[in-house]
Each structure stands twice: as structure tokens, then as C-alpha cells.
Amino acid sequence: MLKEKLRSDLTTAMKARDEVRVATLRMALTAVTNAETAGTEHHDLSDDEVMTVLVRETKKRRESAEAFDGAGRVELADRERAEEQVLVEYLPQPLTDEELSSIVAAAIAETGAEGPRQMGQVMKVVQPQVGSRADGKRVSSEVKRQLSS
Template structure:
């Protein structure tokens, strides 16, 4: 079963259960997948990996919105964003812990032989395929920066 089929079936189940947050979140995720399919010159069916990327992008939007609402003192809106984020995270690979991420970064640094901030691009290029959606790009960049400075 593809990720898109799974999203549709889960949305139907959420509608039957009258789970408004889950239904709305899955509906928005499916809309984002559909938009990605029709973007560009020709419509195409997304692969499971591409669907994962769309969901990851939606999750990042929720994370950033929750932070913005927290900063503005709008906790009720931040809580809504976090609830949607929790639903989306069920469809993403398990996120790397800080220790696991640090290990991958250290391996990439030794592979590339990079030293200092000038090698950050090389290290990022080496570590991104290994991370593959299991950590936010900002977290990866921060880990690489810390390892190269320390």
C-alpha cells in the first residue's frame, strides 16, 4: 500500500470516528500531495519517497508555526499546530536522537576529511543522504556546525 493510499484510508477512518483534528490534518496533507503531483509541466503520480518529503515539509510548517505562535503568546494556536504535527509525524520515519545524529555527522566529517567551517558544505552533502528525512535540516546543520567548531 502506498503512503497516499494509507493517508486516504486513515482520513476516512478519522471521519467515521469524528476526529476533527486528524481528519483536517490528513485532508491538508492529501491536498499538499495532490498539489505536488500537479505542480510542474506535467502531472505525475508521486512515489512513496516523494509523498514522505511532502509530509515532512508539512510537518516542518507546523513546527515553525507552533514556535511562532508560542513567541507571540498564542498558546491555544500553538497547541493546535502541535496536535497536527503529532498526526503528521505518524507518517514520517522515526526521528534521529541527538546522539545518533552526532554519530552520523562525525562519520561524515571523517569521510570528507573536513575541518573548520569551510568544510560545512562537504559534510552536509555527505550526511544528508544518510539522514534521509529522519532529522530536520536545521538540526543537521546545527550538529555539523557544532562538530566543526568543537
């Protein structure tokens, strides 16, 4: 399980005294625990659900780094980027532009969409196939591009 891998990697990082990795993995495990206890009943997350939490945390790090850069806080932006890199190691290999383009083209053919108004229909087909392997913004821009041409 992915959660167990995070725990064992945390132990390894603690022994190696890798402060950034320790802090990042602790944060990730805390986010997973929060997701498990959210709602009325505790439940163990599946690997896919843990992956969703890691994708969300990675996105937070990327956005925080951009915000810190905009505010001139370079050292904090660098820290956020370092944390993002640790989390990226646990995510699946991202889709290449060609792979994403072919998935979107197949979805457009499947749905029969002819213009930007049918973007929602295409996104419903594409998102389950893409999962956490591509950012939603990237997927939607590719769908728009193909529907507009």
C-alpha cells in the same frame, strides 16, 4: 503506498468523527496532490516524495505554533501542535543524538574536512544518509559542533 495509507486513515478518522485528524489528513493529501500537479506534467509521487511533503507540512505546523505562541494565541498554537502530532505519526523514527553524531563523524572522516569552511562538503555527504529522519537545523548544528572542535 503512503498516500493510500493517508487516504484510508482519513476514512477511519471520518467515521470516528475525529475533527483534528480529518482536517490534518485532508490538508496533507491536498499538499501531496499539489506537489503531484506542480510543474508542466502530472506525476504520482513516490513514498519518499510524499514523505518530503509531510516533513515540510510538519515543519510548517511547528513554526506556526511558535508564531501563535509569540502572539499570545494559545488556542491556535495548540491546534497547530495537535496537527503536527498527527503528521509525525507518518514520519520515520527520528535519529537519536548518538546516531546523528556518528553519521556526521563518519562523513567528516570520509571528506577529510578539517574546519567550518568545509561544512558544505560534509553536509552533502550527511543529508542523503539522514533524509527526513532529522531536521536540517539540527544536522547543521551537529556538523558545526564537530568541525569546530
